[in-house]
Amino acid sequence: MFIYxxxxxxxxxxxxxxxxxxxxxxxxxxVKGPTPIPFFGNxxxxxxxxxxxxxxxxELYNQYPDEKVVGLYRMTSPTLLIRDLDIVKQVLIKDxxxxxxxxxxxxxxxxxxxxxxxxxxxxxxLRKHLSSVFTAGKLxxxxxxxxxxxxxxxxxxENATLKDSEVNTLPAFRxxxxxxxxxxxxxxxxxxxxxxxxxxxLLDKAIQTPTYFLELELLFPGILLKFNLSLFPANIAKFCKxxxxxxxxxxxxxxxxxxxxxxxxxxxxxxxxxxxxxVTEGEKELWMEVTDDVLAGQVFVFYxxxxxxxxxxxxxxxxxxxxxxxxxxxxxxEIDDVLRKHGGKFSYEALxxxxxxxxxxDETMRMHPLTNSVSRNVGRDIQLDGTxxxxxxxSILVIxxxxxxxxxxxxxxxxxxxxxxxxxxxxxxxHPCAMVSFGxxxxxxxxTRFAQLQFGICMVKVFSKFRVExxxxxxEKITYSPMRLLLSPSEDIxxxxxxxxxx
Ligand code: HEM
Numbered sequence: 001m002f003i004y005x006x007x008x009x010x011x012x013x014x015x016x017x018x019x020x021x022x023x024x025x026x027x028x029x030x031v032k033g034p035t036p037i038p039f040f041g042n043x044x045x046x047x048x049x050x051x052x053x054x055x056x057x058x059e060l061y062n063q064y065p066d067e068k069v070v071g072l073y074r075m076t077s078p079t080l081l082i083r084d085l086d087i088v089k090q091v092l093i094k095d096x097x098x099x100x101x102x103x104x105x106x107x108x109x110x111x112x113x114x115x116x117x118x119x120x121x122x123x124x125x126l127r128k129h130l131s132s133v134f135t136a137g138k139l140x141x142x143x144x145x146x147x148x149x150x151x152x153x154x155x156x157x158e159n160a161t162l163k164d165s166e167v168n169t170l171p172a173f174r175x176x177x178x179x180x181x182x183x184x185x186x187x188x189x190x191x192x193x194x195x196x197x198x199x200x201x202l203l204d205k206a207i208q209t210p211t212y213f214l215e216l217e218l219l220f221p222g223i224l225l226k227f228n229l230s231l232f233p234a235n236i237a238k239f240c241k242x243x244x245x246x247x248x249x250x251x252x253x254x255x256x257x258x259x260x261x262x263x264x265x266x267x268x269x270x271x272x273x274x275x276x277x278x279v280t281e282g283e284k285e286l287w288m289e290v291t292d293d294v295l296a297g298q299v300f301v302f303y304x305x306x307x308x309x310x311x312x313x314x315x316x317x318x319x320x321x322x323x324x325x326x327x328x329x330x331x332x333x334e335i336d337d338v339l340r341k342h343g344g345k346f347s348y349e350a351l352x353x354x355x356x357x358x359x360x361x362d363e364t365m366r367m368h369p370l371t372n373s374v375s376r377n378v379g380r381d382i383q384l385d386g387t388x389x390x391x392x393x394x395s396i397l398v399i400x401x402x403x404x405x406x407x408x409x410x411x412x413x414x415x416x417x418x419x420x421x422x423x424x425x426x427x428x429x430x431h432p433c434a435m436v437s438f439g440x441x442x443x444x445x446x447x448t449r450f451a452q453l454q455f456g457i458c459m460v461k462v463f464s465k466f467r468v469e470x471x472x473x474x475x476e477k478i479t480y481s482p483m484r485l486l487l488s489p490s491e492d493i494x495x496x497x498x499x500x501x502x503x
Contacts, residue, residue: 020038022073022076022078025078026078030389031069031071033071033072033081034070034072042056042072043075043215046482049482051482052372054373055402055480057372057373057400058400061083061403061404068083068087069082069083069387077219077221079396079398080397085431085434087385087386089432091384092441093442099377100119100123100376100377101120101376103376104117104214104375105117106229109237110237111231111237111297113297115298116301118297128276129268133260136449142184142259145183146180146453149179150462157465161499165471165496165497166495168492169314170489173310174204174307176458177306177308177311178192180306186246186262187251188246203239204307207308208485209483236300240303244262244299247265247266261298265290265295273287273288273290274288275287310455312487313451314455316478317455317459319495320364321360322468323470331356331357334354334356335354338353357460359420359421360419361452361455362435363417364417371437372485374436374439376396378391401437405434464500465499465501469495469496471496475493
């Protein structure tokens with residue numbers, strides 16, 4: 001009996017030591033932060049899916065108003081939450097070479113080489129080639145396809161509201177997001193409108209439900225790469241490879257100009273090995289082999305970023321427009337005015353003139369940044385500006401866009417929806433890092449302008465036909481679901497769509 005007791009105590013002591021061994025990290029550096037719990041660190045509510053990680057970062061940010069940085073533990077991994085905007089600037093822009101990666105590495109055969117999670121070498125090569133689909137000329141060339149997809153969306157809304165004007169906004173906008181990204185970037189017509197149990201909805205669940213592989217990596221850093229494990233289920237990589245197969249067949253018959261990511265990707269695969277080129281004199285040229293796994297990773301990012309963000313953005317914008325009829329009125333007024341000025345014709349140039357619509361986009365992104373954090377891995381030891389300790393290589397830093405963008409120091413009355421905050425005069429008064437929904441610096445979001453275009457076209461088409469109002473089922477306040485990767489609403493967002501021609 002005693003021997004079992006001894007074994008039990010030994011195992012217990014070993015596990016206790018192992019799952020608390022890092023917990024002196026921040027104290028030793030005199031960095032303030034919450035007390036960690038063995039095994040979970042400060043992540044217990046995230047682990048049990050009681051709180052979205054984005055909400056946790058925001059709460060921790062608010063608990064330490066006088067600190068520039070807060071030391072926390074994601075499970076047993078020490079992580080530094082940056083509060084100070086000058087440090088945000090140092091990390092994302094000024095000293096970017098010290099913080100080139102995001103520090104999330106997993107199986108390269110299972111989407112791990114996607115541009116968002118790729119290491120800096122792969123990033124430099126891919127970014128050089130993939131940026132070509134987002135030049136002003138290419139975006140302009142996307143306008144008509146996006147506009148025709150938005151027309152289809154409006155027809156869907158017209159039919160859906162014939163009997164009942166109330167719409168469950170997010171699933172509706174997801175259809176537009178999927179339809180527009182698959183057509184514009186992959187040339188594939190998936191028609192998500194005609195099937196309520198569409199494969200894209202199943203995929204959405206598979207992509208957006210957080211798995212426990214991240215927690216595993218945080219407890220045993222390096223385990224995912226070592227055992228070829230991924231953050232995402234295997235069927236998603238399979239889906240992305242199918243898109244490449246279909247795209248290859250379509251490309252062989254269509255031979256279109258390469259406005260789409262799929263054509264750029266197939267072109268890279270044809271070359272086999274591609275390089276980063278030399279941006280500056282003396283810079284080392286980097287090379288990489290473009291395999292089907294690399295292509296699948298990029299399809300994944302473009303597909304996911306293209307519909308996931310867009311559908312949430314559309315939903316949140318509609319919600320705040322319904323809650324703020326004066327803002328909605330002003331936006332509709334601008335849309336009508338600009339279209340009238342252009343003889344009723346909606347074009348890329350007309351969209352560019354809709355400044356208030358752009359402010360609605362910015363304010364929606366401020367209130368709901370969608371991403372839970374912008375993270376960076378320390379590539380070389382460095383001291384952060386205004387701190388007195390050295391951050392070691394491989395430390396992880398996180399920035400919380402939600403917390404910064406709801407801090408009344410930068411945005412008075414942060415819970416109020418006020419697009420005027422983003423007028424040119426008001427924006428220039430703020431710290432340039434007070435808006436980080438798209439990240440900043442050399443690794444900022446590649447698709448920002450595409451996201452603006454996709455949103456702008458959709459809004460103009462929808463609000464040329466409808467006004468939006470709250471219904472009896474509209475939630476009073478939006479809370480975020482811990483069961484989704486992006487900052488997504490816990491509740492369905494029901495709104496009433498009223499046709500403008502019947503008013
Ligand atoms: C509202 C829409 C979107 C939001 C809020 C968003 C947000 C972000 C954020 C926060 C990052 C990380 C930036 C950083 O670490 O500094 C990022 C990276 C990225 N986004 Fe987006 N994104 C959006 C739309 C898109 C779209 C439509 C695409 C492509 C179709 C896209 C492609 C990418 C790529 C490729 C990266 C990785 C860039 C790199 O590491 O070099 N995003 N995005």
